[in-house]
Amino acid sequence: GQNIDQPTEMTATEGAIVQINCTYQTSGFNGLFWYQQHAGEAPTFLSYNVLDGLEEKGRFSSFLSRSKGYSYLLLKELQMKDSASYLCAVRDGDYKLSFGAGTTVTVRA
Amino acid sequence: DVKVTQSSRYLVKRTGEKVFLECVQDMDHENMFWYRQDPGLGLRLIYFSYDVKMKEKGDIPEGYSVSREKKERFSLILESASTNQTSMYLCASSYPPDSSYEQYFGPGTRLTVT
Numbered sequence: 001g002q003n004i005d006q007p008t009e010m011t012a013t014e015g016a017i018v019q020i021n022c023t024y025q026t027s028g029f030n031g032l033f034w035y036q037q038h039a040g041e042a043p044t045f046l047s048y049n050v051l052d053g054l055e056e057k058g059r060f061s062s063f064l065s066r067s068k069g070y071s072y073l074l075l076k077e078l079q080m081k082d083s084a085s086y087l088c089a090v091r092d093g094d095y096k097l098s099f100g101a102g103t104t105v106t107v108r109a
Numbered sequence: 110d111v112k113v114t115q116s117s118r119y120l121v122k123r124t125g126e127k128v129f130l131e132c133v134q135d136m137d138h139e140n141m142f143w144y145r146q147d148p149g150l151g152l153r154l155i156y157f158s159y160d161v162k163m164k165e166k167g168d169i170p171e172g173y174s175v176s177r178e179k180k181e182r183f184s185l186i187l188e189s190a191s192t193n194q195t196s197m198y199l200c201a202s203s204y205p206p207d208s209s210y211e212q213y214f215g216p217g218t219r220l221t222v223t
Contacts, residue, residue, distance in 0.1 A: 008149075
C-alpha cells in the first residue's frame with residue numbers, strides 16, 4: 001500500500017516561515033503535488049515536483065528528494081489567509097494520486 | 110477559467126436509499142475521479158475514469174459504483190446508502206497522463222446518511 005505522512009497541525013505567527021514535511025513510501029513515483037485547502041472549499045494546486053531540488057513560486061517553495069522519499073513545502077512571509085490545510089500527494093502511476101491526511105496550518109497575528 | 114461543478118453542496122439521505130452524486134467539468138479533460146475526505150484520513154480514491162465508459166476501482170470502491178456516459182460528466186452512485194458513507198465527496202478532473210498536469214477539484218458534496 002501507499003504510505004504518505006505529514007504532521008497533523010502546525011501553528012506560526014504572521015510574517016514568519018513554516019515548513020511542512022512530507023515523507024512517502026509508494027509502489028511507484030511519477031511526481032509529488034502540494035495542494036491548499038481552505039475550510040469548506042475545494043483543494044487547489046500549489047506546486048509540483050518530479051525531479052530532485054527546489055521549486056519556487058512566489059512565497060511558496062517545494063523541495064523533493066526522491067532517494068529519501070521526502071518533500072517539504074515552505075511558506076514564507078505568512079499571511080492570515082494562509083491558514084488552511086496543506087495536502088501532500090504522490091502520483092504513483094499514470095493517473096492516481098495518493099494523498100496524505102493533510103497538515104492544518106494556523107497563522108496567528 | 111477551469112471549472113468542476115458538483116450537483117449539491119449538502120445532501121441528507123436515509124439508510125438504504127440510492128444516492129446519485131453528479132460531477133461536470135468543462136475543460137474537456139480525459140480523466141475524472143471521485144474521492145471521499147474524512148478527518149484524519151485525507152482524500153481516498155473511490156473510482157476513476159480515463160475515458161468515456163471506462164472506469165477503474167480506486168482504493169475504497171466497496172458500496173459505490175460509477176457511470177461515465179459523456180466525457181464531461183462522471184456520476185458516483187451509492188447503491189444502498191449506509192451511515193458509514195457519511196462523508197465529504199470530492200470530484201476531480203485532469204488531462205491525460207502528462208505527469209505535470211494537476212487535478213482540478215469541485216467544491217465537494219457533504220453527504221449525511223441518517
